Amino acid sequence: xxxxxxxxxxxxxxxxxxxxxxxxxxxxxxxxxxxxxxxxxxxxxxxxxxxxxxxxxxxxxxxxxxxxxxxxxxxxxxxxxxxxxxxxxxxxxxxxxxxxxxxxxxxxxxxxx
Amino acid sequence: xxxxxxxxxxxxxxxxxxxxxxxxxxxxxxxxxxxxxxxxxxxxxxxxxxxxxxxxxxxxxxxxxxxxxxxxxxxxxxxxxxxxxxxxxxxxxxxxxxxxxxxxxxxxxxxx
Numbered sequence: 515x516x517x518x519x520x521x522x523x524x525x526x527x528x529x530x531x532x533x534x535x536x537x538x539x540x541x542x543x544x545x546x547x548x549x550x551x552x553x554x555x556x557x558x559x560x561x562x563x564x565x566x567x568x569x570x571x572x573x574x575x576x577x578x579x580x581x582x583x584x585x586x587x588x589x590x591x592x593x594x595x596x597x598x599x600x601x602x603x604x605x606x607x608x609x610x611x612x613x614x615x616x617x618x619x620x621x622x623x624x625x626x627x
Numbered sequence: 628x629x630x631x632x633x634x635x636x637x638x639x640x641x642x643x644x645x646x647x648x649x650x651x652x653x654x655x656x657x658x659x660x661x662x663x664x665x666x667x668x669x670x671x672x673x674x675x676x677x678x679x680x681x682x683x684x685x686x687x688x689x690x691x692x693x694x695x696x697x698x699x700x701x702x703x704x705x706x707x708x709x710x711x712x713x714x715x716x717x718x719x720x721x722x723x724x725x726x727x728x729x730x731x732x733x734x735x736x737x738x739x
Contacts, residue, residue, distance in 0.1 A: 518669065547727055556631075556717060556730035602669065606725065613658060613677060613724045614685065617669030 517541070518603055520618035527593050528626050535588045535621045537603035545606035546586045547615070548577050552599050560588075560601075590623075598625045629654045631731035633718050638736045640712075648703045648734045650718035659701040660719040660728060663687060670717065676701055677724070705736065712738045 519538045527533045537546070545564050549557040561570045563579035563586060570577050574591045590597050600622050604615040631652040640646045652659065658677050662670040672685030676695040690709025695701050701720075705712045715735050719728040 523667075545725060549730075554715070554733070554735065556633075556732045557719075559727045559729065562727050604670070604728075613660070613675050613683070614672055615670075615728075617671075619667055619669045 517607065517616040518605055518618035520601075520603060520621050522621060523619070524622040524624070526624045526626060529594065530592055533590050533593055533623070535601050535623070537586045537588070537605075537618050539584050539605060539607065539616075541584065541607045543579070543583045543586075543605040543607055544609055546577075546579050546583075547604045548586070548588050549602045549604065550599050551602060551620070557602065593623075593625050595625050595627065598623055631718060631720055631729055633716075633731035633734050635734060636732065638734055640736070640738050642738055643707045645704055645706050646712075646736065648705065648716055648718075648736070650701045650703065650731060651699055652701075652718075652720045652729075652731075653699060654720055654722075654729060655698070656720035656722050656729070657698070658721045658723060658728075659695065660721075661685075661691070661693065661701070661703045662717040662719065664715045664717055664733075673703065673716075712736060 548560040551557045561577045566581040566583045568579045576589045579586045600620045602620045603618045634649045660675040661673040674693040676682040692704045717733045718731040721728045
């Protein structure tokens with residue numbers, strides 16, 4: 515079973531609209547990573563969050579980690595066709611830095627022109 | 628340009644044959660990883676290596692083997708003991724643990 519729950523599983527959004535993807539764990543997370551994947555390709559690193567309440571932005575994408583460090587959200591503002599793809603969250607659920615991350619199943623984002 | 632390369636992009640093999648997937652990085656990273664990705668599932672760790680000549684089993688190591696004779700290279704062999712080898716395989720590397728991993732483009736293996 516997935517230890518990181520991502521929602522929604524898939525999302526169809528009109529170009530120009532905002533959207534949010536969530537990543538939730540029942541455990542405290544000590545490092546939360548967001549990646550984007552084009553179908554059949556490797557993962558591209560987006561952002562890493564570590565501190566409760568932390569928020570990072572890059573261009574039109576903002577990622578947040580809640581105060582309890584159990585949930586993260588990825589928000590895209592004014593979506594564009596280039597945002598289409600699969601978004602995956604990965605996390606370190608141990609206090610000691612760990613080589614083994616846990617992963618969500620991914621959210622497939624489709625942008626309608 | 629620094630990065631991770633995987634070859635080949637697509638690989639077809641007959642059932643019962645061993646096959647080796649290549650992964651090379653020129654990022655000077657100590658840690659390297661092999662993941663398997665199946666539709667609708669997250670990444671599952673097969674093996675990882677923290678340093679040359681050392682590697683550890685991940686969650687689904689059965690039917691796979693690896694070697695780490697050089698810092699830059701971490702090949703994965705899918706053996707005939709792997710019951711369901713058809714999947715998308717991703718290689719990654721990181722400077723050390725607790726930081727972001729950089730991924731290769733992946734190899735799609737189809738066993739006929």
